[in-house]
Amino acid sequence: MSRVAVLAGGSSFERQVSLRSGARVEDALERLGHEVVAIDVGRDLVGRLRAAAPDVAFVAMHGAGGEDGTVQELLEILGLPYTGSGVPACARAMDKVATKHLLLEHDVPTPPFFAFNQTAFRELGAADALPAIEQRLAFPIVVKPSSQGSALGIKFARTAADVPAALVAAFSYDHKVLLERFVDGRDLAVSVLEGPDGPEALPVVEAVPRDGDLYDFQARYEIGRTDFICPAELPQAVADRARELALRTYELLGCFGFGRVDLLVDGDGELHVLEANPIPGLTETSLMPQAAEAAGIGFDELVGRILASAFER
Amino acid sequence: MSPPPKPPERSTRRDLERYAGLFSSRTRVMTSSATRDLMAMSDRPDVISFAGGLPDTSTFPTDVFAQLTARIADESCARALQYGPTDGLAETKRCIADVMAAEEMTVDTDDVMVTTGGQQVLDLVAKTLIDPGDTIVAEGPSYPGALNAFQAYQANVVQIDMDSDGMRVDLLEETLDRLEREGRRPKFVYTVPSFQNPGGVTMSLPRRRRLVEVARERELLVLEDNPYGLLRYEGDPLPTIYSLDGGVYVMYLGTFSKIFSPGLRLGWVVAPPPVLARMNLGKQQADLCTSTLSQILVQSYFAHHDWRDYVGSLTELYRSRRDTMLDALAEHFPPQAEWTKPRGGLFIWATLPDFIDTSDLLAAALRDNVAFVPGEGAFLDGRGRSSMRLNFSNADEDGIREGIRRIGEVVKEQVALYGTLTGVPAQAPPRHDAVADASEAPPADEQGARVVELPRRDERERRARRS
Numbered sequence: 077m078s079r080v081a082v083l084a085g086g087s088s089f090e091r092q093v094s095l096r097s098g099a100r101v102e103d104a105l106e107r108l109g110h111e112v113v114a115i116d117v118g119r120d121l122v123g124r125l126r127a128a129a130p131d132v133a134f135v136a137m138h139g140a141g142g143e144d145g146t147v148q149e150l151l152e153i154l155g156l157p158y159t160g161s162g163v164p165a166c167a168r169a170m171d172k173v174a175t176k177h178l179l180l181e182h183d184v185p186t187p188p189f190f191a192f193n194q195t196a197f198r199e200l201g202a203a204d205a206l207p208a209i210e211q212r213l214a215f216p217i218v219v220k221p222s223s224q225g226s227a228l229g230i231k232f233a234r235t236a237a238d239v240p241a242a243l244v245a246a247f248s249y250d251h252k253v254l255l256e257r258f259v260d261g262r263d264l265a266v267s268v269l270e271g272p273d274g275p276e277a278l279p280v281v282e283a284v285p286r287d288g289d290l291y292d293f294q295a296r297y298e299i300g301r302t303d304f305i306c307p308a309e310l311p312q313a314v315a316d317r318a319r320e321l322a323l324r325t326y327e328l329l330g331c332f333g334f335g336r337v338d339l340l341v342d343g344d345g346e347l348h349v350l351e352a353n354p355i356p357g358l359t360e361t362s363l364m365p366q367a368a369e370a371a372g373i374g375f376d377e378l379v380g381r382i383l384a385s386a387f388e389r
Numbered sequence: 390m391s392p393p394p395k396p397p398e399r400s401t402r403r404d405l406e407r408y409a410g411l412f413s414s415r416t417r418v419m420t421s422s423a424t425r426d427l428m429a430m431s432d433r434p435d436v437i438s439f440a441g442g443l444p445d446t447s448t449f450p451t452d453v454f455a456q457l458t459a460r461i462a463d464e465s466c467a468r469a470l471q472y473g474p475t476d477g478l479a480e481t482k483r484c485i486a487d488v489m490a491a492e493e494m495t496v497d498t499d500d501v502m503v504t505t506g507g508q509q510v511l512d513l514v515a516k517t518l519i520d521p522g523d524t525i526v527a528e529g530p531s532y533p534g535a536l537n538a539f540q541a542y543q544a545n546v547v548q549i550d551m552d553s554d555g556m557r558v559d560l561l562e563e564t565l566d567r568l569e570r571e572g573r574r575p576k577f578v579y580t581v582p583s584f585q586n587p588g589g590v591t592m593s594l595p596r597r598r599r600l601v602e603v604a605r606e607r608e609l610l611v612l613e614d615n616p617y618g619l620l621r622y623e624g625d626p627l628p629t630i631y632s633l634d635g636g637v638y639v640m641y642l643g644t645f646s647k648i649f650s651p652g653l654r655l656g657w658v659v660a661p662p663p664v665l666a667r668m669n670l671g672k673q674q675a676d677l678c679t680s681t682l683s684q685i686l687v688q689s690y691f692a693h694h695d696w697r698d699y700v701g702s703l704t705e706l707y708r709s710r711r712d713t714m715l716d717a718l719a720e721h722f723p724p725q726a727e728w729t730k731p732r733g734g735l736f737i738w739a740t741l742p743d744f745i746d747t748s749d750l751l752a753a754a755l756r757d758n759v760a761f762v763p764g765e766g767a768f769l770d771g772r773g774r775s776s777m778r779l780n781f782s783n784a785d786e787d788g789i790r791e792g793i794r795r796i797g798e799v800v801k802e803q804v805a806l807y808g809t810l811t812g813v814p815a816q817a818p819p820r821h822d823a824v825a826d827a828s829e830a831p832p833a834d835e836q837g838a839r840v841v842e843l844p845r846r847d848e849r850e851r852r853a854r855r856s
Contacts, residue, residue, distance in 0.1 A: 240810035
């Protein structure tokens with residue numbers, strides 16, 4: 077049995093979700109017989125970790141600071157084993173632009189996109205290229221901040237007139253944003269969990285917006301407005317392909333321990349990888365615990381396996 | 390003998406998660422928006438927050454508080470620690486009558502019920518009058534806490550536009566006609582007529598009179614929410630809607646929160662006896678009675694000190710903070726921004742160009758450690774996305790100047806970026822001069838007509854999309 081520091085909270089916009097993930101993890105770890113030290117991550121993190129002297133850290137943080145390699149770097153410096161992906165994988169996965177370039181280089185399908193930082197618009201006149209971009213992507217276009225993990229800042233531009241405001245919104249969250257072709261399809265999520273023989277893809281989960289308005293893009297990401305179906309009702313070949321693509325994405329990014337890959341399946345059954353989450357939510361309504369459940373892995377076992385992987389890195 | 394097993398360490402976050410699976414679908418909806426998570430970031434200690442509706446309780450003299458508590462210990466300890474009647478202590482009601490008299494209202498204390506803050510009145514009125522699907526009418530924008538209280542009882546809230554003279558009562562009548570044709574009879578009209586939250590505007594006397602007439606003609610209840618009436622910084626007081634109606638169709642909500650302390654949780658409602666009797670039953674179910682300790686504290690304070698002096702000092706303080714914020718807005722916000730110039734209360738409502746979404750802007754502002762309330766929560770139809778509510782009562786003047794400067798920087802950045810993206814550099818003549826002298830207050834119709842009245846832009850878009 078180990079002394080486990082559960083790191084949650086922090087100051088990212090996903091702080092609340094992270095606190096909930098952390099709380100569930102703490103309960104599970106205690107049921108498994110571990111000694112838990114709960115840490116709401118703040119400026120005193122290093123001091124608290126030194127004082128607590130845990131054997132291992134369970135990182136249950138989402139978003140900037142916790143999921144982008146920052147906390148992982150600190151844990152490396154302190155020489156403390158920790159759960160989940162290492163610094164380079166976190167940094168790549170939190171950056172949607174970097175992720176998508178990597179996917180394209182390895183022929184993993186992802187919707188066509190263009191990415192810019194503010195400098196491009198301010199100093200290089202990128203605005204003049206917007207019509208060409210819009211022509212290449214065709215409307216509607218999804219505009220999103222490159223690094224924001226939740227739905228915050230994601231906008232849906234139906235016409236050229238919507239694009240500037242959507243960009244302004246996305247730049248509120250990040251200095252880099254992407255314009256992506258909208259794929260009209262169903263939202264899928266495939267979680268990956270480290271097993272005895274390496275990473276395994278768990279059953280596919282489908283997120284279905286409750287009010288059925290296909291074009292209410294933002295509603296898809298609001299808790300309570302979405303139903304989850306697991307395993308997703310898909311032709312076997314599509315489900316297999318989704319899991320294969322998720323695993324491939326996970327490995328290309330260099331993820332470790334666990335993770336979740338979000339995809340879309342279009343009307344022709346074609347799959348498109350959207351992004352990867354190195355530390356997916358672990359709350360009661362989160363996708364990964366549901367996928368694990370469908371694979372016969374209870375929450376405690378899930379947490380136990382993630383913890384065990386920390387020592388195998 | 391082995392020691393008993395150590396109970397797991399309790400924490401709020403743990404409890405939250407442990408019981409999450411048991412929550413009703415109604416409460417799930419209550420915590421659904423991403424913006425709420427953003428708002429949760431605004432109470433970090435290093436953030437200058439214009440978000441809450443907090444009065445500045447640091448101004449209350451600590452020696453007076455010490456005297457009050459010592460006196461309670463001395464004179465009425467056992468009583469203060471005991472239950473009390475559901476409708477409140479008689480002496481508290483006399484204090485309430487005193488506060489209402491300060492706004493030229495006479496009230497029979499039998500018609501008063503003391504409540505746990507004004508917010509409980511919103512809950513009790515809704516509990517008493519609303520069946521799922523019932524319609525109620527409110528202002529647009531409206532106090533989000535009221536909208537939430539009404540929606541918790543599955544009310545259908547219809548919002549009426551406002552201008553610088555408050556709720557457009559002509560539009561109210563049109564809406565009532567329309568609802569009648571649809572066979573919907575609203576249960577009540579909810580209004581904050583003085584220094585409205587969040588709009589900052591005040592309903593004119595002719596509209597107050599007309600509203601009373603409308604209520605009588607249509608036998609419609611009105612809920613007048615008046616937390617800020619005594620916090621007037623310029624101009625002459627207006628009669629409350631309650632005083633114009635005499636308590637036949639108007640229910641009145643008052644509170645000690647903004648004139649004394651929100652921590653005491655003391656509010657009240659005045660309502661026609663049959664309605665009050667129902668609310669009394671509702672309150673029994675909710676909490677049996679309002680805190681006796683709080684009630685005795687107020688009584689003791691009113692008996693031995695002049696509460697009007699403290700309200701006077703708050704008025705001086707908030708007037709000055711309001712002026713500081715208006716000056717800072719004029720200095721730091723771009724010319725495309727507009728805002729109301731409230732003559733009292735706690736809030737300024739600022740509206741930015743259409744292309745700025747204030748929920749997203751809040752994310753950028755929080756990076757610079759400053760917070761406000763995005764406007765979208767004040768509407769139920771998607772409007773308000775380019776507006777924000779700014780509270781000026783809680784931060785000190787340096788904080789107000791610095792906080793507004795920071796928000797202004799972020800807004801200007803976004804305006805410039807939008808100009809770059811559209812190839813149209815932002816240009817518009819400045820609309821605002823600092824309100825330096827209250828005696829030169831702008832005429833009423835310049836106080837914020839365009840600022841509060843928001844086009845139903847999203848609705849238009851939605852229709853266009855469907856067609």
